[in-house]
Amino acid sequence: MSKDWHSLSLKEQIAQMIVVRASGYLFDHQIRYPAWEASNAQLQQWLQELNLGGVILLGGSSIELQKRCGQLQSWANIPLLIAADIEEGIGQRFPGGTWFPPPMALGAIYQQDSQLALKYAAKMGRITAQEAIAIGINWILAPVVDVNNNPDNPVINIRAFGESPQVVSALSGAFIQGAKSYPVLTTAKHFPGHGDTATDSHLELPSLPHDDARLARIELPPFQKAIASGVDSVMTAHLSIPAWDRDKPATISTEIVRGKLRQELGFSGLVVTDALIMGGITQYASPEEIAVMAVEAGSDILLMPDDPEVAIRSIYDAVKSGCINREQIEQSWERIWQAKQKVLDESNTIPEISAPQSRLTVKSILQDSLQTANLPLISANKSESRNLIIVDDILNAGYLDINTPAIAIPQQLGYQRQIVDSSTLDCILLDSRPTLLQIFIRGNPFRGNAGLNSNTRQIYQQLATKNQIEGIVIYGSPYVLSWFEDFIDNKLPLVFSYGQMEQAQAIALKALYNLDSEAFKSNFQQNFGF
Structure with missing residues (x-):
C-alpha cells in the first residue's frame, strides 16, 4: 500500500x-x-x-x-x-x-x-x-x-x-x-x-x-x-x-x-x-x-x-x-x-473456485452427518402420492427450482409436487393423498423463532395423526428432527440432512429410496456428485 x-x-x-x-x-x-x-x-x-x-x-x-x-x-x-x-x-x-x-x-x-x-x-x-x-x-x-x-x-x-x-x-x-x-x-x-x-x-x-x-x-x-x-x-x-x-x-x-x-x-x-x-x-x-x-x-x-x-x-x-x-x-x-x-499482497496467485475435490469434501460431510431410519421408503402407488415440500420462506429459497433434486427426483418417480410456505400450512390438511413430506427449516436472522411455532406444530401433528405421511425428509435443524421424533410413528422412513443445498437433497433422497439404478445415476450423477 x-x-x-x-x-x-x-x-x-x-x-x-x-x-x-x-x-x-x-x-x-x-x-x-x-x-x-x-x-x-x-x-x-x-x-x-x-x-x-x-x-x-x-x-x-x-x-x-x-x-x-x-x-x-x-x-x-x-x-x-x-x-x-x-x-x-x-x-x-x-x-x-x-x-x-x-x-x-x-x-x-x-x-x-x-x-x-x-x-x-x-x-x-x-x-x-x-x-x-x-x-x-x-x-x-x-x-x-x-x-x-x-x-x-x-x-x-x-x-x-x-x-x-x-x-x-x-x-x-x-x-x-x-x-x-x-x-x-x-x-x-x-x-x-x-x-x-x-x-x-x-x-x-x-x-x-x-x-x-x-x-x-x-x-x-x-x-x-x-x-x-x-x-x-x-x-x-x-x-x-x-x-x-x-x-x-x-x-x-x-x-x-x-x-x-x-x-x-x-x-x-x-x-x-x-x-x-x-x-x-x-x-x-x-x-x-x-x-x-x-x-x-x-x-x-x-x-x-x-x-x-x-x-x-x-x-x-x-x-x-x-x-x-x-x-x-x-x-x-x-x-x-x-x-x-x-x-493485499498482489503477488499471490489467484486460485480456482468450486474445484471437484471441494465438492467431494462437501459430499463426504453430508453423507457422514446424514441420519436415517426405517429405509428404504417403498410407496404403494407413487402416482397417487404428493411430494409436499414445506419451506420457511419460499421467496428466498434459492436452493429450490424445478430441476433441483427435492422436486426433480420425486417427480421422476411419479409423485405430484406441492410446495408450500410454512406461513400458509393450513391448506395441506385439506389434501388426503399419501404424502412424502420434505421440510426445509433452520434458524435464520430476522425471523424471531427457531423454525417451529405453535401453529405449525399443531398442523404437523394433525397430518401425522391422519396417517398420511409415508416418509419424511428434514433439511436443516436437528432440533426440529428431535421434535418430530417425539410423536411420529417410529417405523416411518426418515432422513435428516443438515444441508439444504442441491447436493444435500440428492444424497437424502438417494438414501430414502435406495436409488442405485442405472437410470437414476445417468440422470443425476453428473449434476449432483454421485
Missing part, C-alpha cells in the same frame, strides 16, 4: 474504521436491500472522498463478484477490506462457489469420529479462504464460535459447531488453522457468546443472565481457542450481560471489550462490531451515540453504521472534544493497516 498508518489525517483514520454494506451485484437496478445498500454513485463517493475502510457484500454470483470486487477496489484510494458472512463457504452467499453444510454437521460427525471432523473443519476453512481470495473477498466473517446450548435459539442454531465448548473450540480452531493457508482475515463471533439465547439480536437485545463462573466455563473457551489459533478479528455481539455490565450491551461496553476481550483474554487483533443497524443495538441509543460509544468501548471497526458520514463526524467531534483519545484512533488504524498488509 502506498500510505502507511502514520500519513492519514484524523478523519481519514476514522473513515478507515467504517465498513458499509454493499450489493454484490454490479448495477443499481439489481440492489435488493436499498435501505442498507448504497447506489454505485453514493458508494463511489464514500470510497473516494471519505476513504472508507471496507465493505461487506451480499448478492451476486461468484463470478460476478470477481468483477464487483475489482470495481470497488478501483474506486478506493486505500485498498479495501472486503468482507462477507461466508460461514458455510462462498457458495452460501454467492452461487457457483462451494457451499458447505452448516457447521453443526461437523459437530455431529465429531461425536462419532473427532479426528475426521477436525480434518473436515480444516478443509472447510482452507477451501473457504481459497475461494474467497479467488473472487476478491479478503475478510471472512467466520467462524461462529458461539456454543449453541439453547435449542430455541432462532439465530445461531446450526450456524454453531455444537452445543459444548469443547466441540466448538476444537472445530473452530481447526477451521481457523485451515483458513490460515491463504492470506485472508478470519473472525470469531459473536463475543462473548450468543448461543444461549432465545432472542434474535437482529430484532431485540438478548440477555445472558449467567454469572462470571458460568460465562468463563461455557461461553469464553471457544474465543480463547480462536485467539490461540491466530484468529485475526473478533466480532462483538449485541447482548446484555449483567454480570459484566449492568448498563450497556457488549458492543458498547468498555468493561466487556477492553476489560474482558483485550485485557483478560489478551486479544490484540481487530475488534469489529456486529452490524449497527440491528434492532439489538438501535433501540439503545441514537446512531451518533452508538458510533461514539462503540469506539470508546474499544472497537476498531464499525460494521454497517446507519450513515457512514454521520458516524465519522460523530467520532471526529468526540475526539476533538476529548471524549475519545486521539491515540486510540491511531491504534485502531495501525491494527487495520497491519491487517490490510496481510491480505
